[in-house]
Amino acid sequence: MIRTAAAAAIALFLQGAANAQMSHHHASEAACDTTELRCATKVTPAFAPDGTLWLAWMAGGRISVARSGDHGKTFSAPVAVFDQALKLDWGPDARPSMIVDRQNRIAIAFSIFRDKNFNGEVLYTRSVDEGRRFSKPEPITPGTESQRFVQLALDSDGSVFAAWIDKRNRARASAGNQSYNGAALFFSWSKDGGGTYSETRLVKDNTCECCRIAVAFAGSRQPAVLFRNIFPGGVRDHAIVTFGDSAAPGEIHRVSHDGWKTDACPHQGPSLAISPEGTYHAVWFTSGEARKGLFHARSTDGGQTFSEPMAIGRPDRNASRPYVLTSGSGTTIVWKEFDGEKTTVKLIRSGDDGKSWSQPRDIAATTDASDHPLLVGNGSEVFLSWMTKADGYHITQIDSAP
Template sequence: MISHKPAARMLLAAAMLAAFPKLARAQMSHQHASEAACEETVLRCASKVTPAFAPDGTLWLAWMAGGQISVASSKDQGKSFSAPVQVTRERLNLDWGPDARPKLAIDAKGDIALAFSIFRDQAFNGQVLTTRSTDGGHSFDPPRPITANNESQRFEAIGFDPAGAVFAVWLDKRNRVPAQRRGEKYDGAGLFFASSKDNGATYSDARMAADNTCECCRLALAFDGAGHPVVVFRNIFEGGVRDHAIVTFTDLATSGELHRVSRDDWQIAACPHHGPSLTISSAGTYHVTWYTNGKARKGLFYARSRDGGKTFSDPLPVGQLNHSPSRPQVIAGPQALAMAWKEFDGQKTSINLMTSHDDGATWSKPTVIADTADSSDHPLLVSDHRQTYLSWMTKADGYHFQAIEGEP
């Protein structure tokens, strides 16, 4: 485990919580972005840290600190890291929303694709920027917009498909102004996507997979056994209900049908800032975790689909509702499925873990694998195909990268 001792500073998204119901507001009040320790660009000052393993087993981290994006690598499963490399060349107004963070993906050759978003104004209109490294992370191209459109884009997700192409998906508000000009009401944002066949140097023209989605929750992206992108997102259904939906793409340029993950009936004209997690097991089963404050159910839930996302199992409650469970993550590891999430008992935040050895049919009892007495980033799960790890940035205890117990 790596531990860097930070000092103090808080990044709060208070303005974005004003319209929340009581339960959601309490749930978000202590589980916002990590408090950056300082204004430097080093890891100990990071507010958001994202891990990814390269095919050769190298662990890469991308983080936000000092208004810039940096990366570093580890050859010993997080025990030590290389000197940081600056991805950005100047201080930016990085998207600090609770569901925002830099994203990175590494291909079989060690080339790195990276994406992040910035705020362009005080109204939280964003812009997704992308860059790449073709020299093993020693340097990065100057970041450039993923699309020429000047409307707001946020909450990007990227990944390499099995053929080595980059697939990117994000939330985009380009349809808002045309609708307003027609005198029509426009809710949410569009789910847009593009791909790159030159390791992220250039992207195809943006296309829309779905319109009127919830505009302020992170997206979950995975690839099925055939290499098709699969995206889970919070949609806006009839009546202003913000429940989760899933789309499996036919190919990198063609989106598939939209299916509903669950019927939680969360009717809210505000931003939850609490997106889902998705993993696809070797058996082809889709596994999804999410948060809701709906009429039908409240809290964290898990469900699985064995028919390509057309139907899902009954939602399984996750965590203790009186401990404000949040930020669920699920991953198909080499030996088992693992699910981690946050809980808050009024004094400290803990990371809880459950595992399943039968493709999600049954789960172990929850165990606490880490905790902190101060603010923290979301818990993230990552695998090198031999072991599953927890990645977690905390203010008081620094950055943690630890093997999950029970995974050989």
């Protein structure tokens, strides 16, 4: 079993016991190239319906998985998803995506680089024996054009929804001497817990090719996908689509009017959560003409219109990597700020579905490189999941106070 590190290291990492109910620490090293959790660069958490915490992480050219029955105090021996090192997509917004269903089947999808031009391929794998063994990774689509930033989401009926950024239509346009901006958003479904996926279908052409996407469910067979779109004039602002049913993407609605006109890759994707009351919560980063920094907006009409964006964090401290989660206890947003010496994870909470918010507070910090701060829920409980180079992996329960 992987054991927690010294309490002194935890105390240094946390900004005070009042900010968290529990924290568990798994030490890291400054230079580390093996497959253990302490060497991970990206860590993805997921709670199973039975309350087991699962982690999937990238280290040593492999993706490994382990589980914890005590909210991260200890973990089982890691299991490698595949038996040889691969050229895993190491981009800032790339990470393995994982879901665990009611039958304890584990579905994982991730991307690898095919070449030095960062053309990717999305692969998927599944375990049907509670993570002891995984199937051989297979391509999620037979196409050979670049695919990246896959996101899996588990529907209430047990189906697995997959969406990713895909360049097949860009390649076709280029072959026909036609112009094409960005890439496209594609999707597929699995009805067997991630064992096989249906034929892929297009959601939207001309999306940003280098940012993660976000998925949440508005209802059964109604995934909502938030993504950075390319609007006329090369403006890379955010848009959302909600499916009318499993095979029918709905209308595209604009989320932000930031006016970020750029031909470069932002490498900063959004986050999306839908509350039990049906309110959409979107958070994102922008460097547009109209506004710069991190923002939150909410929608009470199924993603058709969004509120005036609310600024989050301090732009003078490089506020970045926002993440939002809703639960029975409220709505939580976390992000990172850097003051020139240390990176701090900030947190705000809302107890009224985003109508009002608490003052920002510090929940974690490090003086070295770190992964994005992520939120993961277990019923009404909310946890911060964060990997740092100097201090290792932490899973921290967030108190329910606003």
